[in-house]
Amino acid sequence: MSTDALKGNRTFDIDYDNDVFLKDGKPFTYMSGEIHYFRIPRIYWEDRLKKVQAAGFNAISTYVEWSLHEPSPSVYHFTAEADIVEFIRIAERLGLLVILRPGPYICAERDLGGYPAWLLTVNPKMQFRTSDPSHTFFVSRWFKMLWGQLQPMLYGNGGPVIMVQVENEYGSYPVHDLNYLLWLRDLYRSYVGNAAVLFTTDGPDTQFVNRGKIPGVLSTIDFGPVSTSPAKLFEPLRKIQPKGPLVNSEFYVGWLTYWGEEFSRSSIPPILKTMKDMIALNISFNCYMIHGGTNFGFTSGSGSSKHYQADITSYDYDAPISEAGDLTDKYFAIKDLIAGEKNTSNNKNEEKETPKGDYGEVQLKPLISLLKSPIGRDPVYTLFPITMEAIAERYGFIAYTTTIPYETQDPSVLQVNVRDRAQVLINEVEVSVLQYTVINETPLPSDVTKGKKLTILVENMGRRNYNLLSDCTKGIISNATLDGKLLQNWSIVGYPLTFDNISRLDKYARGSIMSPSVNFPDPSPAFPAFYTGTLNLPEDEPAQDTFLDMTGWGKGVVFINNHNMGRYWHIGPQRTLYIPKIYLLDYPHKNRIMILELHFTAPNQTVRFISKPLLSLKDKYDEPKVLSKSASRSKWSLSSLRSKSQKDVEK
Template identity: 35%
Template sequence: MSKPDRSFTVADQFYLNGEPFKIISGAIHYFRVVPEYWQDRLEKLKALGCNTVETYVPWNMHEPREGEYHFSGMYDLRKFIQTAEELGLYVILRPSPYICAEWEFGGLPFWLLRDGEMKLRFSYPPYLEKIDRYYRRLFEEFKDLQISDGGPIILMQVENEYGSYGNDKNYLYSLIELLRKHGATVPLVTSDGPWHDMLDNGSVQDAALPTINCGSGTKEYFARLREFHGEERPLMVMEFWIGWFDAWGDKEHHTRDAESAAAELSDILSEGSVNIYMFHGGTNFGFTSGANYYDKLSPDTTSYDYDALLTEWGDITPKYKAFQQVIARFTELPKVEFSTHIQKKTYGEIPVKQKVSLYSVADQLAKPVKSPYPLTMEALNQSSGYVLYQADLGKQRRVEDFRLIQCADRAQVFINQKHIFTKYDLDMEEKESFDLPDPENELMILVENMGRVNYSVKMNSQYKGIKGGVIVNGAFQSDWKQYVLSLDHVETLDFTQGYLKGTPAFYRFELEIGEKGDTFLDFTGWGKGVAFINGFNLGRFWEVGPQKRLYLPAPLLKHGMNEVVLFETEGKSGETIRFEDSAGY
C-alpha cells in the first residue's frame, strides 16, 4: 500500500498539507540513548505536546573508518525515524557533516585529519568529496522517509551554526547541492546564533530558511530575525537552550530554573516555532564526549543530562511539567500510555576480583608500532582512547631539560614504571628536570585523548597524541614504540599477569543480578579512567566531578553474571565499587 500524499512547505509560515503548522519539537539524539529506550523517550516527547522530534546525525559514528559504515544498534537512524513515525511524530533531521553537540570532534571523523592539508568546513575539494561519498550511503537510510514520499521528515538542516565559524558561502551552497543531489526533497534550514555577524555569515536565504539558536531574549532576537529575512517568512528557534552541559572540573552540575525557561517558551510559541534543546540529553557513552577550548581545554563529562526536560535516565522533571502547561495553551495535549517498564535498582557494593597493570598487558592490547619519532593518534589510524609511548633513555644521569612538544591532551610520564609527573593542556611544554636512577632507564608516556574540540577555531588543529616530539636534555628523543589503546576488547584481557600498585591498571569485578534495572556506578575512591560493562564502554570517570556516578541502563546488563572492568590511570584505586539507584547529583 502506498503512503498518502503529504507536503510540508515554507512560505509566510510553515504549512503541512496546505494548512498552517506550528512546529513544537524536542531534541533527542538517538546515538546517546540505548535503542531499547527510544520508544519511551519519544512517547514522553509526544505526551509533552510536541508534534516533532529533532536529531543530529553524527558522521563519525556512521563512518568511523573511511569507507566503513555503521547503521545498526545505537546507530540505527532509520529505526529511530520509523519509531517516531509510528507515534505520529514528524522529524527534523540535521545530517551533518558538522553537528557540534558537545560530541567528539563535532561529529567529524578523525580520519579527515590524515590529510595533512585538510581544511574542515570550507570549500576544500577533498573535504567535499568525502562528504559526497558519505551522503551517498547516508541517504540510503532515510531518503524514502521524507514527507514528499509520505514519511515523517519535514526539514533538513544545512551544516550547523556555520556563522560562528566562517563565511564561505560557496561551501554552504556546495552542501546544499550535495543534499539535493543525494535526494533531499524537503525544505532546508540553517541555524545560527543571533549575535555579531553570525546570521549574515551562516545564511543562504535563497536556498535555506534562517533560524536562530538561543536560550533567552527571544522576543528581541525574533525581531532581529524578522528584520533579517523579512516579514513573509516563519520564525523559529532551532535550538532553545533550556539548560547546559557539564565539563570535568566544573564546580557543580549546571541547572536552569523551570519558571524562566517556561516563560521564554511561551514567548517563542506566541510568535513562531521551536525545537527544545535538549528535550532529553542522554549519555556520552565510550569516548564520544567532545571538548571546548577558549582559554583552556574544557572536556565534557560522560553525562549529557543538560538539565533537560527528561533526565539523563529518562525521568520526567518539574521543568517538563512547566513546559507542558505552556504547550497546552497552543495545542491539545494527546493522551499517551508509556509502554516501557523502567525501574531503578541498587546492587550495592562489589569487590575487586582481579587486577593487572597496563605494562603487563600492553603487548596483548596492541602490537607496538615502531618509528624514529613519536606518531600522532591520527598517524596511527586511531580514533580515540590512549597511546602508550615507550623509549629507552639509556644510562644513569640528570635530565635537566625534558619537554613534550605539541602533545594533546593529557600526558603521564613514567621512568621505569614509576610516575614522575602529569602534564595537561597549557603546561604541556613547560620544562621539567629529574634523575635517571638506574644503569638502563625506560621512559613511558601515557597520552590521553580527552575529546576532540567540537566548536570554534581550534577544530582544524585537533591532532591527538604527540605531534612535535619529546625533548630530552635539549634534543629530540628518537626510536619509539607506540601502543594504540583504543580499549575495544577489554573483555579478552589476561588478568593473571602482574600488577604493580600505583600504576595505570585494569580492575575486574563480577556483578551478579537476578532482576535487571537502571543503576548508577559510583566511582568514589577511584581517580580517573573509563568503565566497561560486559565489554561495552560506559564512559569516562574522573574524581574532579561534577559527575560522581555513571548511568548504566538496564539493557546493557544480563541476568546472572555481569563483568565490570575499570581502566584507572592515576594509580588511585579502591577495593570496591558500588551500584546505586540514583545519579547522586
C-alpha cells in the same frame, strides 16, 4: 484513494508572503524536542519518544552522526543502535514529525563534531567545513550512502521528515567559505528536492546570521531563555531575511558540562516565560535538549576556549527528561504550559521515575598494568614522535617509549606538547602529568639517569567539537626534549580499548586463554592498571538500570561485560556512570566489571551500584571521604594541572 496518491498530495513548504510554514497547504507551527538516537540504547527509543509526545510536542529533532554510521572508511552501519530509519519510523508511529540535522558537522558535544576520526588518518591537514577537495570527496560519498536510507523518510515522499538542516551554526566562525556552503546546499537539494524544507541555524547576531546564510535556504536562529520579548532576538535575522516563518532551532532548556566544573542547571521560570512568548508569536521552536542521554565509550567531544575542556560522559544536560529517562519537574512544568496554550487535556498519570537497581558494593581486584597487558597494538618504531592518527589509531591511549640516551641534569626538565593528557613514567612508574594547553614541561626526579626507560602515555580525552576543527590530532604533537636535547628512537603502542580488546583481556583474566609472556593476575600492578570484579543480580528480579558510583577512584574508564560505559574523573562533577539494563545479565550470570584506573583506587578497592545519579559536586550518597594511601603518596598534584576555574570549583 491509493496510498501513493495520498503521498503525492503531501507538501511541506514556506509561504514567505505570510511568514508561515504550510503543511499540506495549511499554516503550521511546530514545537519540537531535540533527542539523539546515538545517545540512547535502542531498547529505550520508543519510551523516550513517547515521553516527548506526551509532553505535547508535535515534532522531534535529531542530528545524524557520520562517525557512528561509517566507523571505518566505506564500512557502513545502519543497524542496531545506528538504525536511524527505525528511530524515525517510531517517531512517525507516535504522530511526531521529524527535523533532521545531518551536518556533516553537527557539534553536539561529540568527538570531532560528528566527523569520523579516520579522516585525520587519510589527511591530517584536512580542512573540515570547507571546500577542500579531500573533505568534499568524503562528504559526497557519505551523503550518497546516507540519503539512500533517508529519502523515503522525507515528508513529500510519504515520511515524517519536514525540515533538513544544512551545516550547523556556520556563521559562528570568521572563516566564510561561501563556495562550500553553495556546494553543500546543492548536494542537499539533489537528495531532498522539494520533499522537505532546507534551513540553516545560527546565533542571534547579525554577523552570525549573515555568514551562515545560504541563498535559497531558510535562515533560523538559536537562543535560550530571555527576559525580553523573543521578537527582539529575531531583529538581526529580519535585517537579512525580511520574510519567512520565525524559528528558534535550539531553544536551550539546559546546558552542557565540562570536567572540573559544577553541573549546569537551568531555572524553570525563565524557560516557561520564553516558551509562552514564542507560542504567542507563532514562533516554531526546538527545545535543546528534551532528553540528552549519554556519551558512552569515547564519544564525548571537547570545547574551544583558552584551556582544553573535555565534555563529561553524561549528557543529562539538565534536560526535562533525565539521562536515565526519568521525568523531572522541568518536564511537568513544560507539559503543563503546552497543555494550557493548546487548550488540551493533560494526562498526569505518567510514572515519574522508572525502577533502578541498588545493587550495592562490588569488590575489585588488581589484574594487570596497562603497559604490561597483552592488548596493545604492535609497536611502531619512529625516529621522532608521530600522532595517534598517523599510526591509524583513533581513540583511547597511546604510549611513547624511549631510552634516555645521555646523562641528565639535576633537576632534569622534560618538555613535550601532548593532546590531551599524559602520564610521564620512568621505568613504568609515574612521576608527573602533562595536559594540553595547561602544562607542557615538567621536572623529573633526580634519579632519572642515562639508560632508564621513559614512557609518555597520552590519553585522547575527546576531539574538539566546536569551531573549525583544526588541530584535532592526538598524542604527542611536537618533538620531545630532555634538558633541551631532542629525544629520538621511539616505540609507539596504541591501546584503543575496543570491545574486542577488553573481551580478550577478560578471557586472560578468567584463564580461558593463556598469555605466553604475562602472568595473570598481578597482585600489585603499577598504574595505570586494570581492576576486575563480578556482580550477581538478585535471583528474583530482572536487570534494572543502575548507576555505578566511582567516588574515591581517580581517573579512568569503566567496562561492563566488555562494553565501554565511558570515562570517570574524581575532579567531577560527575561521579556516577549510567548503566542501562541492556548491558547487564540476569541471574545466575555473572556481570564482569573491568576498570582501567590511571592514578589511584578507593581505599578498599570497591565500587558501588546505586539507584540515583551523582552528577553534581554537591550530590551526596554516603560517599567515602578518604583517598587510598597510594593517592596520598602521589608525587604530583592534580590541582597544579588545572585551569583556575577548575581549582575554584574544587574549593
